[in-house]
Structures are given as C-alpha cells and as structure tokens.
Amino acid sequence: MYIQTEALVLREAQYKETDKILTVLTLQTGKRTVRAKGARRFGGKLAAASQPLVYSRMTLFENRDRCTLDEAEVLDTFYGLRRDIERLSLAVYLAGLCEALSDEVPDPAVFSLMLNTCYALARTEKSPALVKPATEMRLLSLCGYQPEVETCPVCGRTPPEAPCLHPQQGVVHCETCRDGLESGRSLPLGEAARLALRHIVLGEAKRLFSFTLAPEPLALLTAAAETYVLAHLERDFPTLDFYHQTVNPPCP
Ligand SMILES: [Zn+2]
Numbered sequence: 001m002y003i004q005t006e007a008l009v010l011r012e013a014q015y016k017e018t019d020k021i022l023t024v025l026t027l028q029t030g031k032r033t034v035r036a037k038g039a040r041r042f043g044g045k046l047a048a049a050s051q052p053l054v055y056s057r058m059t060l061f062e063n064r065d066r067c068t069l070d071e072a073e074v075l076d077t078f079y080g081l082r083r084d085i086e087r088l089s090l091a092v093y094l095a096g097l098c099e100a101l102s103d104e105v106p107d108p109a110v111f112s113l114m115l116n117t118c119y120a121l122a123r124t125e126k127s128p129a130l131v132k133p134a135t136e137m138r139l140l141s142l143c144g145y146q147p148e149v150e151t152c153p154v155c156g157r158t159p160p161e162a163p164c165l166h167p168q169q170g171v172v173h174c175e176t177c178r179d180g181l182e183s184g185r186s187l188p189l190g191e192a193a194r195l196a197l198r199h200i201v202l203g204e205a206k207r208l209f210s211f212t213l214a215p216e217p218l219a220l221l222t223a224a225a226e227t228y229v230l231a232h233l234e235r236d237f238p239t240l241d242f243y244h245q246t247v248n249p250p251c252p
Contacts, residue, residue, distance in 0.1 A: 001061070002061055003061075003062060005026040005058055006027040006055070006056070006058070007027070007056055008053070008111070009024050009049070009053060010023045010024060010025055010099045011052060011095065011099060019038065019040065020036045021033060021035055021036075022034045022039075022050055022069065025098060025102060025110070026106070027106065027111045029106055030106045031104060032067055033067065034060060034068065037068065039069070046069055048072075053091050054077050054078070055074070055077075055118070056075055057072065058071070059071040078122035081118065086243070089246045091122075093243045094136070094139070097237065098114055101140070110143070112205060113135065113139060113208070117135045120209050128247075129218060130213070133196075134209055134211075136229050137225050138201065138208055141201045147170045148170065149194060149201055152174045152177050153169075153171045154173055154177035162174060163190065164186040164187060164188050165187050165224040165228065167185070167231035168182075169181055169182065172194055185227070189217075189221065189224055190216075193220045193224070196218075
C-alpha cells in the first residue's frame with residue numbers, strides 16, 4: 001500500500017552500506033519508522049529528504065509491518081538551523097521529545113507545532129531560550145499532559161497567589177497552599193511566568209511564540225518547563241544535555 005503524506009524527519013540512523021532508518025512524523029499516519037534505501041549515497045534521490053529536520057512530501061510503501069521511503073520532494077530543509085549549533089541542538093532535542101510522545105496516530109496539531117518550531121528557529125530571530133519552554137509545554141499539553149494554570153486546586157483562588165508549578169500533579173497552586181498537595185517538588189513561577197505559561201498552553205497555536213518575558217521570569221518558566229518534561233517522560237534526554245552545553249560550554 002502506498003501512503004502519500006507530508007513528513008518531518010525526527011531522527012536518522014545508519015543502516016547497512018548506504019541506507020538509513022528514519023523516524024518520521026507524518027501528517028497522515030503519525031510517527032513511522034521508515035527505511036530509506038540508498039539515502040547515504042551522495043546525490044541519491046532520497047539523500048536530501050532523509051536528513052534530520054527536513055520537511056518533505058513523501059510517498060511511503062507499506063508492506064505488512066515494514067515501511068520504505070519510495071519518493072520524496074523536499075518542501076523545506078530549514079537550512080538556518082544548520083548554521084547555528086544552539087538552534088540545531090535545541091531542534092534535535094525537541095524532535096526527540098516529539099518522538100517520545102508520538103505514536104502511529106495522526107495528530108495535525110502536533111505536526112503543525114513541530115513545523116512552526118523548526119520555522120521559528122531556522123527563519124526568525126526568536127530566541128531559542130523562549131522557543132524551548134513554549135514548545136515543551138505546548139507539546140506536552142497536546143499529548144495529554146496539559147497543566148491546570150488558572151485556579152489553585154487547594155483553595156480555589158483564581159489566579160493562584162505567588163504561583164508555583166507542581167509538575168507531578170500538573171497544577172499551578174498558591175505558594176501557601178503547598179501542604180495541601182501530595183509530595184513532589186514544586187517550582188516557583190511568579191505571575192509573569194504563569195501568564196506566559198497560560199498563553200503557551202491555552203493560546204492560539206499560530207501565536208505560540210508571540211510573547212516576551214524578562215530574564216528572571218523566563219528563567220523560572222524554563223526551569224519549570226524542563227522539570228515538567230522530565231517528571232512526565234521519566235527518562236533522560238542526552239540531546240538536552242548537549243543543548244545545555246552549547247548554551248553554557250564547560251570551562252576548559
Ligand atoms: Zn491556593
């Protein structure tokens with residue numbers, strides 16, 4: 001059976017002499033593992049479309065449980081990513097996060113988010129420091145981990161006072177209401193970061209990156225979002241460690 005779909009390559013692995021095994025996020029069928037024959041051959045017809053974070057129109061051939069890439073027409077290479085190690089390493093980490101959260105079910109909102117993220121990092125001046133928590137929290141929200149950000153679950157106050165995020169419970173609560181929740185770490189947000197989180201989680205998709213934050217609340221949002229990711233995925237991301245190294249290189 002042939003499947004025609006738009007697709008974004010999330011990850012590549014080398015296979016045999018000249019092939020690749022690609023993990024792709026497709027618009028029509030969700031996440032797929034695809035063999036791209038001859039993709040490592042210089043100038044091969046599948047070479048350009050088989051690079052990580054390249055967006056293409058693909059024709060896949062599915063036979064029982066195997067899927068191969070038959071044809072591909074590149075729509076966007078997001079070339080700007082490949083000129084900046086910080087932006088590239090962030091996109092690679094976010095693609096891995098998307099891979100961990102996706103399965104073989106189409107999700108147009110997630111597909112659109114990943115394209116918008118690549119676009120923002122490759123083609124705009126948006127700071128990676130802002131794109132990171134926005135994509136993390138939007139992606140987790142779309143995948144079933146949307147936090148409650150409006151009302152404290154302990155006292156019912158809207159908005160919560162001196163707000164903090166409790167990642168494991170997925171709630172924003174008042175600082176003084178901490179004892180009313182189960183154990184687990186809470187992180188301070190403050191009102192500016194809570195409003196940014198509200199915009200990220202509840203706002204329009206196309207305006208996701210249309211917010212600004214001063215350095216201090218952005219640092220609070222960044223710490224809260226990253227802890228939220230690690231609390232719900234319950235695994236490490238070596239690509240996240242690498243991204244941190246590009247932002248803060250270790251001292252020689
Ligand atoms: Zn409260």
